[in-house]
Amino acid sequence: MGMRKVAVVGAGMTKFVRRAQETPKELSWEAAHMALDSCEMTMDDIEAVCLGTAPDAFDGIHLNGEYLSDGAGAWRKPYMRSYVGGGTGVFVPIQGWYHIASGLFDVVMVVAEEKMSSFYPHAQAAFLTIFDHITERPLKPNLLWIFALEMNRYMTTYGISKADIAQVAVQHKRNAADHPCSLLGDADITVDDILNSEVLAWPVQRLDVSPVSDGAVAVILAAEHIAKRITDKPVWIEGVGWHLDTSYWTNRDLAYPRYVEYAARMAYDMAGIKEPRKEIHIAEPYDPFDYKALHHLEGLQLAERGKAPELYSDGTASRTGNMPICPSGGLLGVGNPIAAAGLMKIAELFWQLRGEAGLRQVPGQPRRGLAQAWGDLMQVGTVVIMGR
């Protein structure tokens, strides 16, 4: 017997903002409600719910998945929360996929929520608790300097300049100016703005980094026979992949994300993709930092190692280019409520492939897109390939 086909049939998202007035439950419910409305469904149609949210420390609630359950629409339904750190946003639709592909369910709602502003004064402090309590935590590491190490390694290995990398931030933030939910869209930003922004931990500067944000996204997944009844334009999940590398991130060569490569190969195999650079029409790589988008494009086999900046300088990555990258505006532009940001990429592909992305619409009726997220200790890659 072949694999059951699973489609995305609806999507909704809240605005991404720095400090939401809503509680985490309310954010979840707003996104869920919009996703249901988008495909004219109600909670009665939903058989199970999958939730993604990053560390419990942000909401400051133990068993946070349980707390969020009714907000996410899971009251008296089968409900589970999955978890791969920052990769969660693109993992949670994979969780929804296996719920349906297993044959146990036909319609599943996938919700991703993050409210980072509850962590006062700044969510960065929550990240102190992600490090090994014996070998690393005593050094009081900050995520920014961990990223600085990786960015430096990437730049040094391939001879990439700060200006090469700043193009990414410029393009994503400009793209985000067309996204109604974005936090940092800016149509006029330039490379100089990025290079002149405050240095946080060399070579990371303020505008190289995505903003701390609050927000939620939800999508509805359905089995083939249901999807075709609900919509003329189902967007199929053609391939999924995820890989988690060792916790000992200090033993890895940070220049290349092998875990992303493995996750991508798993997804390409499932989707029957042999030549990703020709067969992927839109890419939404994970871009919490501008260099990460480049790093991930290489891991995804969409660029040669050290050559990803060329996609930006030769126009390939622009919204009208041959392979638009982050037409949504990405995390750098739309915002980075961690798990919700990953699922935003899935929602973006859904809208783009249906031709419903408004001002952000990529021309030429794209047929296939890829979304990817990354997380943990430079450690996990999650990949979803969607197609019409």
Next chain:
Amino acid sequence: MHERVAIVGVGCTGFRSASPEQSYKEMVYEAAVRAYNDAGVDPRSDIESFVTVAEDFHEGTSIFDEYTPDQIGGALKPVHTITGDGIHGIATAYMLIRTGQFDIVAVEGHSKASNIKTLPSITAYAQDPVLNRPLSLNSHFIAGLEMNRFLHVSGTLHEHCAAVVTKNRFNALSNPLAPYGADLSIEDVLSGPIFSWPLGKREIADHSDGAIVMVLASQEIANSLTDKPIWILGVGWNNDSPSLENRDWSRAIYAEAAARMAYRQAGINNPLEAIDIAEVDDTYAYKELQALEALGFCREGEAGNLTIEGFTSPDSRLPVNVSGGSLGMGNLLEANGLARTYEIILQLRGEAGAQQVEDTNIGLAQSWRGVPTNSGAVLILAN
């Protein structure tokens, strides 16, 4: 798509009230090696995906899934974490295999409760931060409220709950894995200190440390790996209201719904007829009685009398918690459901030693996520 899925290997380490000489990674490694030897598989070459269950605040680490791959042999493989009970983890592995994408998947859960200095404060941090946390409610206090309501509505007596304690802790005496075996009378249980009326200290499972790993496989692979595959007939899970203000305090509706889902998959209409042995949540003694009613083994208000009459003792019609349950083996946090499942697997394989029950073919394991949740899972297994 793979229709049928079996558990082909199990391994554990523990269970004890403290384990100062071993880290959680070392405990998990030990359990994993045992499970992989039991299944005859190599984690690096044979196991295609791994599922772990954990909660950040129990581990004292944010994004705890970071620390799961190495000790289970999962580095650079498809690994993910479910913030649920071990039976949620088994359900996840079951779904992964059924998609047809994977043939062999491992599940891991553990407890290092002895590492948590302020466990009551941590569990209380699961309450609604706006509505409940300002009241400083201890988790046992909430359980006491629920127990009181359950006794009141179902007509169950406190003695009935005490009978659960005497049975389970006595059963634990013949379980070499159980640290809390004891020969207590109902009077001994009732004469203990009261934590939150009517809930007494001796009706609460103490915590223990331990780790459990299981290996699941598709039908074809399972049959090639072992002569004793334990088949998953059904699995269900459900969340009732997480809010204290609008839930049914007397019934375990999450368990009723999870059981319905599992029974439907297994084609079971009369659970008492179909099921030979059960391991259910007894992190508080009254929860076992509430669960037996929710699972449809008897009508509301009957579980207590049945327990006192010995209906759920090891040599009776429906042996329940022959392992000693959580009262006997300890509360293992996210690994509770795996501990319940572990016993069912040993029983169905005929490897339960002194606790072995004769003629067991179908078994049920059930779990609850603890105060203040209203969520749990049910697993039905057959040999």
